Amino acid sequence: MLEIKGLRAAVGDKEILAGIDLTVPDGEIHAVMGPNGAGKSTLSYILSGRDGYEVTGGAVSFDGEDLLAMAPEARAAAGIFLAFQYPIELPGVGNANFIRTAVNAVRRARGETEMDTVAFLKEARNAVKALAMPDDMLKRNVNVGFSGGEKKRNEILQMTLLKPKLALLDETDSGLDIDALRIVAGGVNAARGPKFSALVITHYQRLLDYITPDRVHVLAAGRIVRSGGPELAVELEQHGYGGLGAA
């Protein structure tokens, strides 16, 4: 379970998050919606441990542990996964090797045995097929020469194989056509279960047509200004974010 209490954060002198309270219980999918500049990506980066943000107040716990005190790799081992809005290219690093290294690093940290290449590749190939990715996706260098849609699918591929407890999906829908959106949503829905939760960060409602959230939160000017059920996403789609910032 993720519990965010009064989280404030700044970049330099500029406050981006102005006191966020948000709880995501196990097994639930929550959407965070909001206009550009509301602090959505900052929230996902802070939760995953990226440098460059100063937490100026509040606390975040994950399964009772102080998340903000953990190194990024420790957060991954604890079960947090960030699907990047702009996945990073790693020239010279093969995709299969990269994911297997990650899977085994996480397994080691959790005290599990490492996966051998054969077992890993079998599982990876199945996941590649389920995401309708080209066969050579595992052989290519990480995200190098991938289309926008392939990069996003590659994030979901990593999520599928890393089996996180909490996935942070940062604008995973941006740049996806409707078919790709459906496939990506399918990957998330396949992970759904009592031990899996997700924070789906998005500007638009359309991803939520395929991933039905348990709760929807509206983030504006660094604060959660409204929370509700899935119907809130529909309402936002119809009326926009106008006026919410001051609410």
Added chain:
Amino acid sequence: MSGTAYATKFLDRIDVASLPGDQEARQSALAAFFSTGWPDRKHEAWHYTDLNARMRGFADEALATRMLRPELPSVDIPRLVFVNGVLDKTLSSDALNFLQTRGIPEQKTSSLPIVALNAAITLGGADLKVSAGQNAGTILLVSVGSGDGLAIAPRHRITLEKGSNLTVIEVIRGAGRYLHVPVTEINVGDGGTLRHFRLQEESRDSVHVATVLATIAESATYETFTLGVGASLARSEFHVTLGGGGADVQLNAAQLLTGTQHGDVTTIVAHEAPGCTSRQTVKSVIDGSARGVFQGRIEVARIAQKTDGYQMNQALLLSDSAEIDSKPELEIFADDVKCSHGATIGALDPEQIFYLRSRGVSEKDARAILIRAFLHEALEPITDYVARPIFEAAIQSWRWGASG
């Protein structure tokens, strides 16, 4: 002490007159050496590499050899092992018809001072000769330096006759404080292919200056990769002449430097026939307050039309006090050529490190993965299944990103 005093004092201890072989030739090589003297920073070719400074104290070492049982790559291929410049028969394979050891070579003087020095003091080396049309497979050539205050000067020769093939994996290792100046003369005949993979893992107290003098004939291929991780000061200097039409040279190198190491890769690739191709990729990974040097010259003679020459030098600096000096030069006298060079200097990308860490990979491993990725392009051409793991292991065991 400035100039070449340390080096000169060191050389004074070597009694050339007591060495076997053609004394007259040795003395003339020595004279050639003294006509230029120890290279110092006033020599243009040595402007960035101060050999003398690294030889401080060498002359004060009590001469001693160490009984080092060299740890050799556990690969089941024919091998020749030289310890302190002399063939160790117990460690070497026999019954190889194309392998011979070279006696004391006919001494040739050279305008390159270190090559002249080698000629004056060498005790011989490997002499590999592959007859026309023969495929001689892969052999391991090992040079071990073992001791203090020694000057070790193997003189190897590799000759491929018309249409023959050979792969040489050269491993250079050692323990102690010594000067190692191997010279390798290479001749690849028409249509022949020599693959020459070199791993320099010298003692961290040693000074290593290797010179490769290669001539590549018509439609022949010379493919070489050098990985340098050892020595206090290391220089790998290549003089490669593409002497026949359609010759192809791939000259790649990588150096991993840390602490106060100094690593120098110097290449002179001379296109002296038309329609030849040369490709060079040289990568330096530099940590601590180490310093890397790349000097690369492509010379294209008037006759060498349709030359295709390419040179890329890239450095990855892992600390604020790491340094790279890069000096590419093109000297072109033909008018219909394609020649290019490029250089990049960078640091590890924090975004890439974070991406890996967000997947559970430790920061140390993330850096290692990215350094290996940086080297990928230079390593990729090593398709030989015996050579590749030797180089991968050497890179793996390098102390990643630790500040020196």
